Amino acid sequence: MKTELTLYDQTLTLHRFPQRSNETLQAWDAGDEYLITHVASLSLPPNQHILILNDHFGALSCWFSKSHTVTVMSDSFIAHQAIKQNLMANQCPSITLTNTMGSLPSDIDLVLIQVPRNNRHLVWQLTQLRQSLSSDCPVIAVNKAKEIHTSTLQLFSQYLGQTKTSLAWKKHRLIFSYANSKHALPTSTTTCWKVENHPIELTNLPNVYSGEKLDQGARFFLNYLPSDDTLLTAIDLGCGNGVLSVKLGQLNPQVQLTCVDESFMAVESTRLNLLNNLAPGRQFECLVNNCLDGFADNSTQLIICNPPFHQQQAITDHIAWQMFCDAKRVLNQEGKLLVIGNRHLGYDIKLKRLFGKSQVKTVASNAKFVILQAIKQ
Ligand SMILES: C[S@@+](CC[C@H](N)C(=O)[O-])C[C@H]1O[C@@H](n2cnc3c(N)ncnc32)[C@H](O)[C@@H]1O
Structure with missing residues (x-):
């Protein structure tokens, strides 16, 4: 099982939480790699404020903390522990880590999302983003191509705004969106x-x-x-x-x-x-x-x-x-x-x-x- 993620001459050592000696599951996926390589192609100026939603075990948090200000929101205590552990192991700068009971910051330059498994959770997150992002802030989400259905894209268009997708790479696709839907729908996801x-x-x-x-x-x-x-x-x-x-x-x-x-x-x-x-x-x-x-x-x-x-x-x-x-x-x-x-x-x-x-x-x-x-x- 691989524990080293190497891209652009940088290597991160990443483990799941809790760390197990006989672990067979990797701590990042091709979706993380796709997001990292896509953002690299954007040549962002340094010190952008990047909001990451649902980082699984910290690959995105560690990577982007090296040159940007990072806020991560996740509903998973396990993800929080993995992110903290991997940030420390890779001597990364500190980030802001929040759970889903908190509110989103208002000065975000870019949003990266690992699309959650549950659509109600996705709608809740998109609604939060629609309410707090400026309409020119790019939102880039990733998931396995087979999990991105027409209905998933409709949720992005309906609750966030203008939406399109990338080609597939290693069985994953990106979703590009902006928070500019005409009628931000008030919705109850409870x-x-x-x-x-x-x-x-x-x-x-x-x-x-x-x-x-x-x-x-x-x-x-x-x-x-x-x-x-x-x-x-x-x-x-x-x-x-x-x-x-x-x-x-x-x-x-x-x-x-x-x-x-x-x-x-x-x-x-x-x-x-x-x-x-x-x-x-x-x-x-x-x-x-x-x-x-x-x-x-x-x-x-x-x-x-x-x-x-x-x-x-x-x-x-x-x-x-x-x-x-x-x-x-x-x-x-x-x-x-x-x-x-x-x-x-x-x-x-x-x-x-x-x-x-x-x-x-x-x-x-x-x-x-x-x-x-x-x-x-
Ligand atoms: C099958 S559900 C059962 C939920 C509820 N008890 C019921 O019967 O409907 C399993 C629950 O375990 C939680 N869970 C998963 N991993 C966990 C962990 N490492 N520590 C504590 N809870 C965990 C999940 O979030 C989920 O709510």
Whole structure:
């Protein structure tokens, strides 16, 4: 796996976060290279203020920080950590790093975007740009050519302005746009809906997992969350919109909930949903974090987890594995981990390896999903 990005006689050493000794996934893609080479062809004067949206692991931040003032906005805590780590490793000048709860600066000369996976997130970002950019500020976005549909370009035209695309290079294309649409449409990218058969109403900020409708696995999991008078501490690991936390909190009025996700918008959605669906005065904490980094050992009775199966664009089970290892460390003796997964993912094998064969059992299953329980001894 390559860790050195060399272009125009400059080399950056780049790693994903968290850095793993057996990493197989590269920390940049051809889209980053396409943006860098295209911007080089523009011969920008030095010290331009470049706004970068959704830099994956810091390739763009590191590259452009060398000769420009850089502001990066990303909804991903993992991306923030990777950007900081790679800036430091490459002795880059400092940049301004913001999350999606912040506002955009008003003096931007150029915007570079790694197009996000989720269209509601894209529309939210384009709307923000339309409101804060001057109409002569170029916006250049990149994505895999197969992910740039006519509908993607329509979103750029509708919510930002004049839009055209480049030819494909290494299976990627650039999108060139300006914030000059005649009618900047006021749009709400936050969704709000009720969960069928449960007294739960959810608000979902634009980049939340399954923000349009309930995840099917979560729907099944809701019916098997425990109600237990002796349960005082619980963690929802990878909380998304917080639907599992809300249900667990409703079933266990005495429990103190901690909800963790790597998406700033997910954590904010969970906070809103706990406030709106639980009785006033309930104790809970919502945190952006990488799994359970920094959590005390042996400190929690229950962890519930519907693990992710991708990091940025790559499908991977290493985050699920990290979540299970962290859960084992953070659980009390006799503490319980409840996990839901697609049957074919084989989480039972992982959990048995970690907790011991006799400590893992199936709580429920249907044609698609299985709910597993692992007890720490
Ligand atoms: C399959 S979703 C589950 C969301 C929600 N619990 C549900 O059941 O609908 C997995 C969640 O894990 C979060 N996630 C991904 N990587 C993470 C990490 N390293 N640390 C914490 N959360 C992470 C994702 O942002 C996503 O919200």
